[in-house]
Amino acid sequence: MTFTVAITGKPNVGKSSLFNKLNGRRLAIVNDMPGVTRDSKDFTADIDGHLVKFIDTAGWEDKDSILSKKMVEQTLKAVSRADLVLLMLDARNGITPDDIQFGGIVRKSGKPCVIIINKSESKINILENEIYKFGFGEPIYISAAHGKGIADLFEKVISHKTKFYHEQEEENPEDDQLKLTIVGRPNVGKSTLFNAILGFERAITSDIAGTTRDAINHYLTYKDTDIELIDTAGLRKKANVNEIIEELSTAESINAIRRSHIAFLVVAADQPLEKQDLAIARIAIQEGKPLILVINKCDLIKNFREFEEEIEYLVADNLSEVVGLPIVYISALKQQGIDKIFDKALEVDQKWKMKISTGKLNSWLCNATTHYIPPLANNGRRIRIKYMTQTRVKPPTFNFYCNIPEDLPESYNKYLRNSLRKEFDLQGIPLRMIFHKNKNPYKNR
Template structure:
């Protein structure tokens, strides 16, 4: 998903000049008179290897809603609502004027990440005004000259956290593509029997012997109008016990099915659940970034079902913190019970796996999380966390931007991930959090 960047500020600070610089064309009218821009203007911008949608806005001015200025302001507020990042521009040569402050407060309240631009700072001019900009409480100002192209490398560095790195691009979801579900587990957990019941025919060979399934078999199925591709896999044993060459190939095939799946159902034998190998399989699913559902098979053989289910759900929370909240569904492949709840859990966790959270909501949460539990100090200097944004889904992946993040303790990262999961209802899916401190491609070849 291409990020959207809005340029805002009071009139005549050089917003349209910066817009033209970023789109590489003189699309916006530029004049020394304030108020030339009235409507929002959008364009495709490029800075270094970053590509994004840019919105130029009318100068922010206090005005009644009914007036022309008021309607222009409403257009600017709409642009702020659409944006992932806001460039708040001031005139560094003039410094901070009283008119800047209410609008700085407005963009701060939006909850969106704000990059403060001290424009017209060519040749070092206006540095006093740039330093004065600290008083706005919007972080470190980026001195630049939109007219002369100075300071664009610093702007690149400030924008970079909001863009996916190579390999992190969002996968496009095809609504007609079957949902790919892999059924995995230890040998003899009942995977093939369950799939036969799901599809309504003896499609797969089953029996009391462990290890009948060798290949990963894919089966096309339709559940209530939703296209599903089911993958039956070979039972996964401890690596030390896998000696036969054919079994090694079967295990490799099962691991490949996990990588290609979107949702993985780990099938546990409810009479002997949460063996060490079960936990290892969940680790593999988490490492591959797949959504997870826990199926408790052979539930018809269990006595005192209500108390056992409560106990196993508590055990899942304790033993599997990396996918906390994964649905735990009791079922019986042999009796054909629990298939509808299983499918509902699969679709629910798939929706969570695809979920996106707005940057405004993330940073409102981040502010509260930092206030409740500030990051620790390292060598007498407190780690500074500036903002966070979601850069992709499938699984939900977030970029955290700040200073000294390489010194951030793992315990604090876990605190943030657990709080993210709870606050934005992301149960049963891996959460990735990438630490970004900025790199500058304009420095390539220097030195």
């Protein structure tokens, strides 16, 4: 799971300057995808082997209102998605009531927070005792415009990331339990599926969209595998941008995906793959979680073969970033095909935590780059990928060592990704591929 950091604060304190400075430091960009909402900007970077996603909330500022309701709502949403919050203050302007309000939002969330004092290259008009009143500990002084203090910021972020994962490991010392999440739009049959699995009505079902308001957990065993099953409220289409409950419901579903190992995306056969379905799918992919597409209400389909071909085309056309996405066809109401989703989950889980030897990886890399030679860089030199290794599982993450990584085109990245999937049977599994400047850890051996 990627460690997520939200950059928050009132308008004009330099949030976008910091975000752009981080994004422009030529860190190893990983799966730079559009944000979860139209209003957010985020990117995921590799900082000395640590995957960190930064979210910029500056795009939510309303010029007509310093602290508009929408800005507060969007800040709440960003904070709910984050594992760490950076609260930015302006060194020149001192602490204002708006700063205090933003600090209150972060404090109520219970999320860890680091105060960033920006524009510290000039006179600092903030007293230290005022900073400590926020209750977030020692601040970090930076100048986003001049790039000063960024190394200290990285060190603090990595420190929080290490602590975060250490605490998670203490809470789950034996993570043998397979965590599955049922997600999807309202009224596609998620709770009906949940009840069909359990054999009784634990979640209230009806034909009214949004009946299931909270995440519900249940524990079961399937083929000697302990499973935690999570049913979430649907990711609902916002009817009104000012409905905070909609934002929180969305955040809960996102958090459920992040807590899980595999997500079942349930869609209705009569309304397959709408925009919201694709948005949910990309959330899972962005978080590195395997996705199983569950087509429900298949008992309504007359020509199944024609329908199956249509679904496969839609998936290939709209979710090309995960080639070979597994699809299961069921009828939750008639309890048809239920076993198939668990069989597929067990299969996908094994691939998601697969560890491939360095020797096999580099043998594949040699063949792949010989079959399709990397292109020329912008300076006319040939791009050469000399070495690779797998650095983690869940999701499978691969580090590539290259002479000119910044000039490697996306088309070649896609070629390597698809070839890697095919060679090691990783179809449908989200992969992390990180390209570093030649830094072969074995070059001196």
